[in-house]
Amino acid sequence: xxxxxxxxxxxxxxxxxxxxxxxxxxxxxxxxxxxxxxxxxxxxxxxxxxxxxxxxxxxxxxxxxxxxxxxxxxxxxxxxxxxxxxxxxxxxxxxxxxxxxxxxxxxxxxxxxxxxxxxxxxxxxxxxxxxxxxxxxxxxxxxxxxxxxxxxxxxxxxxxxxxxxxxxxxxxxxxxxxxxxxxxxxxxxxxxxxxxxxxxxxxxxxxxxxxxxxxxxxxxxxxxxxxxxxxxxxxxxxxxxxxxxxxxxxxxxxxxxxxxxxxxxxxxxxxxxxxxxxxxxxxxxxxxxxxxxxxxxxxxxxxxxxxxxxxxxxxxxxxxxxxxxxxxxxxxxxxxxxxxxxxxxxxxxxxxxxxxxxxxxxxxxxxxxxxxxxxxxxxxxxxxxxxxxxxxxxxxxxxxxxxxxxxxxxxxxxxxxxxxxxxxxxxxxxxxxxxxxxxxxxxxxxxxxxxxxxxxxxxxxxxxxxxxxxxxxxxxxxxxxxxxxxxxxxxxxxxxxxxxxxxxxxxxxxxxxxxxxxxxxxxxxxxxxxxxxxxxxxxxxxxxxxxxxxxxxxxxxxxxxxxxxxxxxxxxxxxxxxxxxxxxxxxxxxxxx
Numbered sequence: 028x029x030x031x032x033x034x035x036x037x038x039x040x041x042x043x044x045x046x047x048x049x050x051x052x053x054x055x056x057x058x059x060x061x062x063x064x065x066x067x068x069x070x071x072x073x074x075x076x077x078x079x080x081x082x083x084x085x086x087x088x089x090x091x092x093x094x095x096x097x098x099x100x101x102x103x104x105x106x107x108x109x110x111x112x113x114x115x116x117x118x119x120x121x122x123x124x125x126x127x128x129x130x131x132x133x134x135x136x137x138x139x140x141x142x143x144x145x146x147x148x149x150x151x152x153x154x155x156x157x158x159x160x161x162x163x164x165x166x167x168x169x170x171x172x173x174x175x176x177x178x179x180x181x182x183x184x185x186x187x188x189x190x191x192x193x194x195x196x197x198x199x200x201x202x203x204x205x206x207x208x209x210x211x212x213x214x215x216x217x218x219x220x221x222x223x224x225x226x227x228x229x230x231x232x233x234x235x236x237x238x239x240x241x242x243x244x245x246x247x248x249x250x251x252x253x254x255x256x257x258x259x260x261x262x263x264x265x266x267x268x269x270x271x272x273x274x275x276x277x278x279x280x281x282x283x284x285x286x287x288x289x290x291x292x293x294x295x296x297x298x299x300x301x302x303x304x305x306x307x308x309x310x311x312x313x314x315x316x317x318x319x320x321x322x323x324x325x326x327x328x329x330x331x332x333x334x335x336x337x338x339x340x341x342x343x344x345x346x347x348x349x350x351x352x353x354x355x356x357x358x359x360x361x362x363x364x365x366x367x368x369x370x371x372x373x374x375x376x377x378x379x380x381x382x383x384x385x386x387x388x389x390x391x392x393x394x395x396x397x398x399x400x401x402x403x404x405x406x407x408x409x410x411x412x413x414x415x416x417x418x419x420x421x422x423x424x425x426x427x428x429x430x431x432x433x434x435x436x437x438x439x440x441x442x443x444x445x446x447x448x449x450x451x452x453x454x455x456x457x458x459x460x461x462x463x464x465x466x467x468x469x470x471x472x473x474x475x476x477x478x479x480x481x482x483x484x485x486x487x488x489x490x491x492x493x494x495x496x497x498x499x500x501x502x503x504x505x506x507x508x509x510x511x512x513x514x515x516x517x518x519x520x521x522x523x524x525x526x527x528x529x530x531x532x533x534x535x536x537x538x539x540x541x542x543x544x545x546x547x548x549x550x551x552x553x554x555x556x557x558x559x560x561x562x563x564x565x566x567x568x569x570x571x572x573x574x575x576x577x578x579x580x581x582x583x584x585x586x587x588x589x590x591x592x593x594x595x596x597x598x599x600x601x602x603x604x605x606x607x608x609x610x611x612x613x614x615x616x617x618x619x620x
Contacts, residue, residue, distance in 0.1 A: 067179040070083035070100060070174060070211065071174065077102065079113030080103070081105050082101060082103065098208065106142075110344075114344045116175040118152075119342065119343070121154075121175075122154060122171070126152070127151075129148075129152070129339075129340045131339055133145065135297070144181070146179045148179045148180075149189060150178075151196040152173065152175035153200050154171050160204070176192060198210060231286050236277055236435065237280070238414055240274055245384070246407040246408065250397045252278065252282075254397055255278060255358070259376040260357050268340055272339040272360060279358075281446075282326075282330065283447075288327045292335070292337035294336065295335060298332060301503070304507050324450055325509075329504070332503070335354075340360050346366070350374070396494055400487065402486035406445070410441055448516065449487055449520075450508070450516075452483035454508070455513040456518075
């Protein structure tokens with residue numbers, strides 16, 4: 028699946044020199060060049076009477092006089108579509124830190140060439156004591172002055188912008204004179220000349236951290252990815268704002284090409300990319316060209332089209348958009364617990380706590396649907412183990428000894444492999460007529476096919492696949508993707524294969540650690556190992572049955588784990604061997620069933 032090129036697509040423009048003349052006066056009469064990724068530079072300040080307000084903008088806002096250059100900070104009128112912009116740039120709790128960053132999205136402004144599509148904003152907010160200012164303007168009436176410098180870009184290049192923004196904001200505050208605006212004009216001109224032309228993946232992914240995402244959420248990272256593909260209503264909560272936004276964008280970066288395809292994410296009404304979709308044929312594949320392979324596989328998945336909304340940081344002033352009938356799905360981030368009191372109003376499906384690394388489901392059926400299969404568990408445990416083995420507390424973003432193993436590039440490649448294998452397996456099953464047309468009404472027939480045919484989909488979870496097939500992103504992918512992609516990428520699951528005793532023991536060990544039941548369930552761990560060992564010869568022929576049986580066992584195991592110790596009789600306690608034999612017989616009977 029591919030979007031046709033058009034004249035306004037900056038990725039098709041040529042590189043131009045980043046050299047600039049520091050003595051030239053920046054032009055504010057015309058909108059920025061079409062091939063620049065930088066749309067605007069703004070300043071947001073906290074006013075004692077008005078609250079957060081926009082005080083500066085280059086190029087001028089639509090209501091400003093384009094023929095004059097702004098020389099002082101003043102209250103500016105923003106477009107109606109951007110009324111909430113000041114609250115995005117100065118988020119809740121901004122006064123609690125000397126410096127913080129926020130990422131956010133702004134919808135287009137009709138008739139203004141600067142904002143013809145979704146813009147990606149990053150703000151750096153700081154504060155300074157009023158008594159330290161060398162020049163005090165009449166609007167300074169509080170003991171603390173808070174301001175944020177904001178950069179709006181046409182692509183989410185937050186990583187490289189953050190570094191420059193931090194330096195310039197600090198330098199401007201260190202002048203202790205906010206009437207001096209030359210540094211802001213120079214900064215805007217530098218950004219304009221630097222960020223134009225094609226942007227490579229390494230630049231786009233700068234600022235994300237898959238290592239920290241996986242270290243925090245561990246195996247639940249895959250559950251987050253599955254939730255994302257189901258187009259559910261996902262609320263991220265945590266503080267500080269920058270970490271909150273980084274986790275969200277790190278999750279988005281797991282879907283190949285998605286960060287380049289967020290032009291409709293700024294508002295649920297946007298639907299601009301669908302008209303450019305087309306099928307990429309096999310003859311268009313270019314040897315050694317990864318981009319052509321991803322297009323042929325139907326990537327990126329169109330997760331944020333009409334009815335969907337993505338706002339890395341959402342202020343309380345924008346909460347109404349979540350309860351709107353036009354909003355069918357969303358991914359948002361907040362630092363405000365007031366959102367918790369409106370759970371029913373905004374129909375949250377999942378609350379993701381980035382401070383505790385936990386997922387709170389408000390739909391238990393959804394919890395079971397995205398739960399990992401045995402193949403998922405096996406695959407994720409290997410990845411999490413790599414992260415843990417290479418973890419460096421002094422630098423969480425890099426593996427120890429700075430190796431490729433455990434790096435963000437390594438982790439992104441593993442998830443890319445997972446998604447490509449998933450897509451290939453789906454087309455293979457369709458081509459082999461393993462998926463009936465009436466999916467939901469023919470579930471038993473589908474399960475029968477899995478037992479009799481080589482269907483790779485069971486390793487991904489049939490209930491989750493059923494739900495994914497009903498989403499908009501699946502419909503578009505299926506419509507615009509060649510049905511023979513499985514001849515290029517082999518179908519299957521990256522965690523599939525003959526299960527070994529060590530796999531079971533590793534899985535059980537990790538589950539016990541999560542449940543903190545090492546002492547109470549140590550006999551069960553030994554019994555399970557003996558049970559699996561006894562049935563090892565049947566694994567190659569009954570693999571699917573074993574995987575499903577183990578999945579059911581894990582679910583039942585978790586539900587009853589906390590009650591296991593109290594249920595033991597005194598006789599069992601006195602004779603653990605007898606208890607172990609009873610448990611072994613029960614497990615073997617389950618396995619045979």
